[in-house]
Amino acid sequence: MPDNRPPPLLSLRGMTKTFPGAVANREVDLDLRGGEIHALLGENGAGKSTLVKMIYGVLKADAGRIMWRGEEVDIRDPAAARKLGIAMVFQHFSLFDSLSVLENIALGLAPAAWAGRGRRNELRSRIHAVSARYGLPLHADRHMHTLSVGERQRIEIVRCLLQAPKLLIMDEPTSVLTPQETSRLFETLKQLAAEGLAILYISHKLDEIAALCRRATILRGGRVVDCVQVADQNARSLAARMMGEELPDADLRPPAAAATADRPARLEVAGLSRAPAAGVAGGVALKDISFAVRGGEIVGIAGVAGNGQDELLSALCGESPPKPGDTGCMAIDGQACALAGARRRRRMGLAVVPAERLGRGAVAGMSLAENALLTAFERLPLMSHGFIRARACRRFAAAVVARFKVKSRGVDAPAASLSGGNLQKFIVGRELGQSPGLLVVAQPTWGLDAGAAQAIGVALRDLAERGAAIVVISQDLDELMSLCDRIAAICAGRLSPLFDTRAVSVERVGLLMAGADAGDNANRAARDAG
Amino acid sequence: MDLLIAAMLTIITAATPLLYAALGELVAEKSGVLNLGVEGMILLGAVCGFAAVTFTGNAAAGIAAGALGGAALSSVFALLALGLQASQVATGLALTIFGTGLSALLGQDLVGAAYDGLPKLAVPLLSEIPLAGALLFHHDILVYGSLALPAAVAWFLTRTRAGLVLRAVGDSHEVAHAMGYPVIRIRCLATLFGGACAGLAGAYLSLAYSPLWIENMSAGRGWIALALVVFATWRPWRALAGAYLFGGITIAQLHAQALGVAIPSQIMSMLPYLATIAVLVLISRDKSKIKRNAPACIGRAFHPSS
Numbered sequence: 001m002p003d004n005r006p007p008p009l010l011s012l013r014g015m016t017k018t019f020p021g022a023v024a025n026r027e028v029d030l031d032l033r034g035g036e037i038h039a040l041l042g043e044n045g046a047g048k049s050t051l052v053k054m055i056y057g058v059l060k061a062d063a064g065r066i067m068w069r070g071e072e073v074d075i076r077d078p079a080a081a082r083k084l085g086i087a088m089v090f091q092h093f094s095l096f097d098s099l100s101v102l103e104n105i106a107l108g109l110a111p112a113a114w115a116g117r118g119r120r121n122e123l124r125s126r127i128h129a130v131s132a133r134y135g136l137p138l139h140a141d142r143h144m145h146t147l148s149v150g151e152r153q154r155i156e157i158v159r160c161l162l163q164a165p166k167l168l169i170m171d172e173p174t175s176v177l178t179p180q181e182t183s184r185l186f187e188t189l190k191q192l193a194a195e196g197l198a199i200l201y202i203s204h205k206l207d208e209i210a211a212l213c214r215r216a217t218i219l220r221g222g223r224v225v226d227c228v229q230v231a232d233q234n235a236r237s238l239a240a241r242m243m244g245e246e247l248p249d250a251d252l253r254p255p256a257a258a259a260t261a262d263r264p265a266r267l268e269v270a271g272l273s274r275a276p277a278a279g280v281a282g283g284v285a286l287k288d289i290s291f292a293v294r295g296g297e298i299v300g301i302a303g304v305a306g307n308g309q310d311e312l313l314s315a316l317c318g319e320s321p322p323k324p325g326d327t328g329c330m331a332i333d334g335q336a337c338a339l340a341g342a343r344r345r346r347r348m349g350l351a352v353v354p355a356e357r358l359g360r361g362a363v364a365g366m367s368l369a370e371n372a373l374l375t376a377f378e379r380l381p382l383m384s385h386g387f388i389r390a391r392a393c394r395r396f397a398a399a400v401v402a403r404f405k406v407k408s409r410g411v412d413a414p415a416a417s418l419s420g421g422n423l424q425k426f427i428v429g430r431e432l433g434q435s436p437g438l439l440v441v442a443q444p445t446w447g448l449d450a451g452a453a454q455a456i457g458v459a460l461r462d463l464a465e466r467g468a469a470i471v472v473i474s475q476d477l478d479e480l481m482s483l484c485d486r487i488a489a490i491c492a493g494r495l496s497p498l499f500d501t502r503a504v505s506v507e508r509v510g511l512l513m514a515g516a517d518a519g520d521n522a523n524r525a526a527r528d529a530g
Numbered sequence: 531m532d533l534l535i536a537a538m539l540t541i542i543t544a545a546t547p548l549l550y551a552a553l554g555e556l557v558a559e560k561s562g563v564l565n566l567g568v569e570g571m572i573l574l575g576a577v578c579g580f581a582a583v584t585f586t587g588n589a590a591a592g593i594a595a596g597a598l599g600g601a602a603l604s605s606v607f608a609l610l611a612l613g614l615q616a617s618q619v620a621t622g623l624a625l626t627i628f629g630t631g632l633s634a635l636l637g638q639d640l641v642g643a644a645y646d647g648l649p650k651l652a653v654p655l656l657s658e659i660p661l662a663g664a665l666l667f668h669h670d671i672l673v674y675g676s677l678a679l680p681a682a683v684a685w686f687l688t689r690t691r692a693g694l695v696l697r698a699v700g701d702s703h704e705v706a707h708a709m710g711y712p713v714i715r716i717r718c719l720a721t722l723f724g725g726a727c728a729g730l731a732g733a734y735l736s737l738a739y740s741p742l743w744i745e746n747m748s749a750g751r752g753w754i755a756l757a758l759v760v761f762a763t764w765r766p767w768r769a770l771a772g773a774y775l776f777g778g779i780t781i782a783q784l785h786a787q788a789l790g791v792a793i794p795s796q797i798m799s800m801l802p803y804l805a806t807i808a809v810l811v812l813i814s815r816d817k818s819k820i821k822r823n824a825p826a827c828i829g830r831a832f833h834p835s836s
Contacts, residue, residue, distance in 0.1 A: 096701040
């Protein structure tokens with residue numbers, strides 16, 4: 001490549017940021033050129049998010065210089081960053097639930113975009129033009145709370161693109177997407193890069209980086225470990241640099257599935273049908289779902305978000321009791337539980353990790369010890385005569401924190417003060433710590449880095465080996481294939497038959513997720529996708 | 531027929547103060563501020579308006595003083611609950627108690643003073659129409675204003691960028707802050723608007739509804755206005771309909787007494803609140819409707835640093 005190119009679009013020199021008690025970034029250098037998809041690679045807590053927040057003006061650097069097209073700039077706030085042409089899609093979306101898609105997009109743009117009916121129609125047609133051009137289907141007048149996570153991300157991306165940015169920062173964009181959604185996002189990103197946009201892509205998923213990026217800057221402990229050409233590397237060498245140690249083998253499945261075939265089923269679901277929840281737009285009806293999970297077995301349920309996973313989870317954990325017209329039987333260890341509430345099911349041996357960490361999995365304002373109490377008191381001796389045994393709660397929470405290396409300010413820290421990945425580790429650990437006979441987990445490794453995801457996978461496998469039955473609901477097909485003994489796909493509220501993961505291909509499950517096997521579902525999936 | 535028109539005119543006079551107070555509170559709540567001090571702000575508006583008219587004899591000065599009085603009291607709320615992040619509920623309740631006492635203190639010398647009431651402005655030609663003319667086009671300026679206000683508020687909230695930003699702040703102050711919108715400033719302005727509207731409601735009471743000052747003359751209308759906002763599910767046009775419904779119920783209670791109908795007046799004065807409870811039950815059946823209209827951040831303190 002010739003070296004008489006113009007200065008890089010963005011150069012960072014000696015970026016340093018210290019938080020009370022921890023150095024998040026130390027002397028980070030980085031160069032980024034137009035048309036390049038540059039990976040920022042690192043584990044949870046390696047300082048990736050801190051670094052991009054400084055570029056986007058959310059955080060102020062303690063030391064270091066930012067050069068934009070060779071000139072030093074001072075990015076005081078996100079508005080200044082946007083003015084330069086820097087746009088960012090956050091891991092936690094900046095969207096307003098009660099507003100429409102159009103209104104959400106307008107709020108991120110210059111004031112003139114909402115100046116009158118004519119302007120609003122113009123914005124609407126600009127949104128449609130951008131979404132058609134980059135394959136990001138959107139309906140401008142839908143309300144945010146009716147949309148899936150993938151659709152919300154599209155809104156964020158379209159909002160960024162409408163500002164005609166020079167640099168697009170994406171913070172772990174695929175952590176909540178399906179394989180199909182991910183590959184579509186990659187097509188979009190490659191098209192954008194080909195048009196000259198620079199993309200800074202944060203991830204800890206190595207296969208994505210191999211598929212998408214040419215260069216990668218690897219962070220560990222807040223420092224740049226290396227800046228490499230991705231083509232010269234393989235997944236293992238990247239992982240080794242990222243973690244500073246070799247990654248253990250990812251496949252957690254025992255060599256043969258036959259060992260559990262003769263055990264009795266610990267969870268049986270037969271003919272489960274549920275009408276969509278009243279008043280929740282976008283609710284999906286469950287149609288005639290039947291499956292059984294034996295002790296010692298991990299069963300995966302794959303599916304594109306919004307195909308009935310939430311409804312299935314809430315039916316399994318007893319959160320919403322069946323309404324008139326709902327049918328189906330359910331049994332835990334042979335005991336019928338279709339009419340039992342969430343608490344009784346927990347007493348029967350069920351533990352649940354919901355997808356929403358804050359709100360369902362944990363109470364934001366309560367301490368970790370209190371959150372531990374909230375689900376564990378049914379199965380662990382944390383109460384006596386109706387009084388809380390505070391010391392036992394703290395001991396249990398501390399054990400969870402220690403076992404899963406949850407980074408927190410101790411068991412008295414409020415749940416909301418933990419980062420997403422650490423809270424996820426805590427919630428999974430809390431449920432595992434109750435030694436349940438049946439565990440239902442949604443998105444177990446959402447937002448976790450490779451090391452932490454591996455630890456949770458090992459813990460799940462360990463629980464299964466001690467005889468528990470586990471159901472994992474996830475969008476991450478690769479994860480399910482390496483973790484589960486059997487797998488089924490859910491599409492439009494219908495569950496496919498279960499397949500042995502050693503005998504079925506990823507492509508086949510991917511097709512089932514898109515509803516390709518069931519004739520009438522295929523149309524629906526095609527419509528959703530198109 | 532004249533009796534019917536007289537009855538309907540009294541409904542309008544009963545609805546007007548409710549409408550002002552409710553629309554002001556609606557805007558404040560849409561920005562995420564729950565100000566329970568409406569009753570106190572109405573009383574302060576009433577006493578300031580009446581005092582201004584008594585000393586200057588000028589109706590416009592009275593109306594302006596009423597609005598300023600309400601806004602001044604709401605600025606105390608803005609300072610405590612928004613600036614210093616005190617609990618909005620506790621601050622609002624304190625504001626009601628404080629406003630009741632302060633208005634009584636300020637109004638000590640005004641008890642017994644008299645005023646002719648705001649001049650009626652007849653719309654040329656239209657007011658000559660039989661029945662409808664007298665009913666619709668022969669009112670004081672505050673009644674006309676109260677009818678224009680729902681349109682203005684609805685237009686502001688849905689059609690202007692400032693209104694969009696205000697709704698966004700009420701929906702998620704964290705996101706709005708991250709996007710660079712000044713959350714506290716927007717909420718302060720919405721609170722001041724709410725206070726000014728409550729003050730206008732008070733001015734209407736002491737200048738037009740019954741042109742005099744007596745202690746505690748708002749008689750719980752602030753609380754009805756708060757209920758009205760929820761009853762209207764935060765939509766301005768429904769607030770208009772609700773104000774007239776609640777106003778009608780208030781008047782029906784008087785007429786029922788006059789006609790000797792044997793319904794205890796206590797039951798009648800309960801009706802607005804019972805209607806609000808009924809509506810709350812009805813709207814809570816449809817979650818998406820609540821999500822679309824109710825400000826998600828209502829009553830929550832916002833710390834810009836965290």
